[in-house]
Amino acid sequence: MKVHYTINGEKKIFEIKPGEVLLDVLRRNGYSEVKGNCYMGTCGACTVLIDGVPHTSCTILAAKVDNKSITTIKGVGTLQHPHPLQKAFVEKGAVQCGFCTPGAILSAYALLKENPNPTDEEIKKALDGNVCRCTGYVQQVEAVKFSIKLLKEEK
């Protein structure tokens, strides 16, 4: 069957197999920035935004997302034009191996859209589904807070 997605603002049509989850469809079609392989919704590395809401792409059927808009990390910012969150993660040492980073930034991005001035607890809650084995989270939380400052400066 065919599905229609808008990915990072671009319209796409993909052929999918029955029962396929979104993560596999995205990776098969070159969106290698979507990581993850627990397929249980427990690591968060496969996080994407579906109509702006963070979701683990391994636990959602590709067919269910038909006609929806999907944002991957590349829709947040690029190497040439990084988003303040991406800059803040770099500056605050919140990227070690970087495997969890796209998912964590997407969760933080969705949080800041909803709540531009979150408390530490709210940030931790937003990042809680994005497991990171390298950083110990402290620098991630600091980065999200720092990005708020950068976002204000940008405005």
Added chain:
Amino acid sequence: MKEFKYIGKNTDKRDALSLATGQPMFVDDISLPNMLQVKFLYSTYAHAIIEDIDTTEAENYPGVKMVLTYKNTPHIIHTTAGQGWPEPSPYDTYMFNKKVRFVGDRVAAVAAETEEEAAEAIKLIKVKYRVLPAVLDMKDAMKEGAPIIHDEEEIKGAYDPKHNLAAHIFVKAGDIEKGFKESDVIVEETFETQYAQHCPIEPHITITYLDEYGRIVIRTSTQVPFHVRRIVAQALNIPVQKIRVIKPRIGGGFGTKQEIILEEVCAYITMKTGRPARALFSREEEFISSRTRHPMQVNVKIGAKKDGTFNAIKMYVLSNTGAYGTHGLTVASNAGSKTLPLYNKAPNVEFTADVVYTNLPVSGAYRGYGATQGYAALEQAVDEVAYKLKMDPLKIRKKNHIRSGETSPIFRALGEGREGVTQYIQSCALDELIDKGAKEIGWFDKFGKPKRKGNKVRGVGMSIHMQGSGIPLIDMGAATLKMNEDGSFNLTYGGTDLGTGLDTVAAQIVAETLGIKPEQVIVYASDTDLTPFDVGAYASSGTFVSGGAVLNAAMKVREQIFDVAKEMFGEFDTKNFVLENGKVISKATGKSVTLSEIAYHTLYVKNQHQIAATGSFVSPYSPPPFAAHFVEIEVDEETGIITPIKYVAAVDCGVPINPELVRGQIIGAIVNGLGYALTEEYKFTDSGRMVNPNFMEYKIPSARDIPEIVTIINETYEPTGPYGAKSVAEININGPIPAIGNALYNALGIRLHQTPYTPERVLEAIEAKKLLDKGKVSEPIDPEQE
């Protein structure tokens, strides 16, 4: 101390923005045409002989290209441990074997056009097992009549396989019995640590293909590219020159990627079919079939004088290496060699270890590498001595810890699977670390004064640690630096950045040495065709060994640059030359030339040659970093839940070349350690099958589990390290178990002898203590004894 321009400064981690914007940098971010997908069949029995294996149906399944078993693959005994040659781990493993030794041991592999087809075909393989009795408790392994796990004749390097003994260690200094006799107090404690997994968020992944000359290229998530090349060549019996190993960005390793697990299988498939092959572990496979931390039972006995001076320390380690002996000997040695020298005031020391085979998952290298298990016991026993003598735990540690200018006989006696190397400590800030950490946690207001609020009690605890920086006289790294027209440099080196930021540190070292900006250093690492050798990322060797090599290469290049400048200036010596802001300046004459001008000159104008050099580094030293950890916890007596409130780590890693990266290593290790101390644990059925191989039931820390963490980096200067640096990657994983254990004792007067400190274990200990306090029993109850 000299003012540095880039050393000790936070330059951005060079791959961070690319990672944060999702560039295709990991092994699995490429997809090759015609790539075969590889899936594995694992043993469902802990110990069995494969009497027959029928792969006909699987072979006939659509899309299947190849089915691999012991019948059609090279039968060459080797070790999967990615260690230097000759490996200190026994040769006890075949690519596939007729005998399986744990639930999760590899039985067969299928290479098919798609993952689905490979997975379906796996189900069609018929295996006839003859089930053997199994060893499922390390304490049973050496018992008379225990099933022999490694009865293969070819086994090499195991200590006494007929008694399931993979390795045995005994070293001593002084006279231990006399030492105890002459002690005023003696404490003896036994602690047991559990199976745990590294859980890199990127699991093991390998992609192989043939290059245009028919050589095998292995693109793999590894900490040890050069060892991968050597061991794959050995296991497949092909020349090293036929293989190229490429390490792109790695999604974390923590030791589990210091193993050759998928590489030889993919390489073999590619060799036989000519097609690319890809194998990726699922999270479940990562748990059941990759590598784990050696569970250990550690017995520590300390004898001390009335004034608190240690007189004798005896340590016995029983270590469970699982079904294969990878890293068995060296991890057990490190349980002693990285802990006992810390208390060098004791003249009488003895260390014994038995490393046993069991029919359980395979243990391997894991951040901390035995020191974590050793400190779990040692640092709690030290607190017990303090309590017996009614001394402050800080004071007893200050009385006994090693200091600058001192040594310990253990350094020489206990090396990495062979004799070690005498070390004199040249930098050590332990006293300051203890003082600063104590102040930050509020030790003197809190210690001995547990605070109660309803069911919740708060207490503080602490521990001190050392580790090493690489393996002395064994670990070697090399780096090549070459100059370009614009005054930039290509740095190619074998150092293996697995997320730690080593490539950034390397660029900072070059920049500092050559007076350029770190951005002018183009770093390319770990490709066995293109970069010089390096043992890889383990034993906390990155900054010290690989960084040392980078510094040596940069020093040589600096000389070459000066020689050209001397000619260009028409001067006679280079004594007064400096390299600053991309220029060579003669302080004597004031003449200056830019590096770009030098590059053009040497490449195009006169006496043309390439300014370039290769530097190697191997050291007789392995300077230990030091740390003092403090924790305040809250225990709920009702639920048994321990909540860390604040964690303080004061660390001496020499000069922190990049403080932000250092801080990242410290916090990351602490949080990894908190998981090990509180929640992470393999659970097994009676037949040795792990029942919780997923993040739902094997709980690693997530953002909300994290206490306030304060890092104190106490700079010292280590004369043997590049720009004064020592290591930092591993040491801080050692603190959480003993520091929390000591805090628990401080809060409630209970001590758990088995990790992790789960609510059930805490409650059990509270109950046992209540009974004891009521005087209902006269003997202390060890909550772990059934």
